[in-house]
Amino acid sequence: MKTQAPGVVPPGLSTGALSPSSTWTRGPIVDAGAAGRIGGVSDLLCPPIGGECFLSFPISCGSLCLKHQTEGAFIGSGGTPFRKSFEQGGTALKKSIVLYGSTTGATKAVAETIAEALQIPVVDVAQCDVKDLESYEALLLGSSTWGFGELQDDWAAFLPAFEKLSLKGKKVALFGTGDQVGFSDTFVDALGILYDAAVKAGAEVVGSCPVDGYEGRGLSVRDGSFVGLPLDDNNQSEATAERVKGWIERLRSEL
Numbered sequence: 040m041k042t043q044a045p046g047v048v049p050p051g052l053s054t055g056a057l058s059p060s061s062t063w064t065r066g067p068i069v070d071a072g073a074a075g076r077i078g079g080v081s082d083l084l085c086p087p088i089g090g091e092c093f094l095s096f097p098i099s100c101g102s103l104c105l106k107h108q109t110e111g112a113f114i115g116s117g118g119t120p121f122r123k124s125f126e127q128g129g130t131a132l133k134k135s136i137v138l139y140g141s142t143t144g145a146t147k148a149v150a151e152t153i154a155e156a157l158q159i160p161v162v163d164v165a166q167c168d169v170k171d172l173e174s175y176e177a178l179l180l181g182s183s184t185w186g187f188g189e190l191q192d193d194w195a196a197f198l199p200a201f202e203k204l205s206l207k208g209k210k211v212a213l214f215g216t217g218d219q220v221g222f223s224d225t226f227v228d229a230l231g232i233l234y235d236a237a238v239k240a241g242a243e244v245v246g247s248c249p250v251d252g253y254e255g256r257g258l259s260v261r262d263g264s265f266v267g268l269p270l271d272d273n274n275q276s277e278a279t280a281e282r283v284k285g286w287i288e289r290l291r292s293e294l
């Protein structure tokens with residue numbers, strides 16, 4: 040860790056109930072990925088240590104860490120408080136990767152958005168060596184659905200190798216794009232296929248979504264919820280950005 044000279048909270052950032060100038064000092068610069076990312080723009084780096092808490096947020100020149108002497112302090116951006124993350128003890132995001140299959144680019148675009156927001160690698164399943172997945176603690180799997188309820192082609196080719204993995208102790212989150220009007224009975228069925236494969240391999244699947252707001256149903260609905268994040272750029276493109284954003288925020292606490 041490198042340490043910086045004392046400073047103040049950069050302008051434009053809210054420190055909640057705390058004064059940005061009187062009590063905050065600029066702390067060490069930390070590799071945010073190594074320290075763990077928790078929520079929104081700000082990242083809580085670790086739980087209180089010796090009565091201090093350490094918080095960071097990405098800014099254009101990197102990740103700046105602020106140190107405050109008061110337990111329970113929080114910092115946020117855009118009005119989002121991070122006290123909740125703080126109270127949860129600052130769990131770091133597991134070592135995660137996004138793996139996607141996409142034929143016309145819709146799922147690829149979502150995969151890249153998710154990977155960028157979580158600052159984790161993203162790989163096209165068509166280019167993936169299954170051995171490369173073993174070192175990850177969490178896999179975010181994306182696939183579109185083709186035919187009538189079939190996995191995207193590259194995913195279909197990869198599935199036999201994927202099914203041989205042991206995913207015991209690992210977490211899996213699923214997302215996918217589909218068309219709930221043209222294919223109302225097989226809407227995002229790929230999520231259901233990947234869900235079954237992940238559960239069979241011993242993974243814990245997180246990131247389910249309520250069915251509210253969707254007309255399509257199919258294999259991806261279990262116990263009244265989608266097993267992952269369903270997206271429909273064919274009919275509800277205006278909802279995609281918000282759905283992705285909300286899902287990412289929930290995932291941060293589930294991964």
Ligand SMILES: Cc1cc2nc3c(=O)[nH]c(=O)nc-3n(C[C@H](O)[C@H](O)[C@H](O)COP(=O)(O)O)c2cc1C
Nearest residue numbers: 141142143144145146183188216217218222226227
């Ligand atoms: C021939 C064809 C079959 C499709 N079958 C389904 C389907 O069964 N279920 C579904 O939800 N979407 C289905 N879709 C819609 C695609 O999954 C959707 O357009 C998706 O966003 C494509 O994503 P990609 O570009 O990442 O492959 C189908 C589309 C086509 C053209």
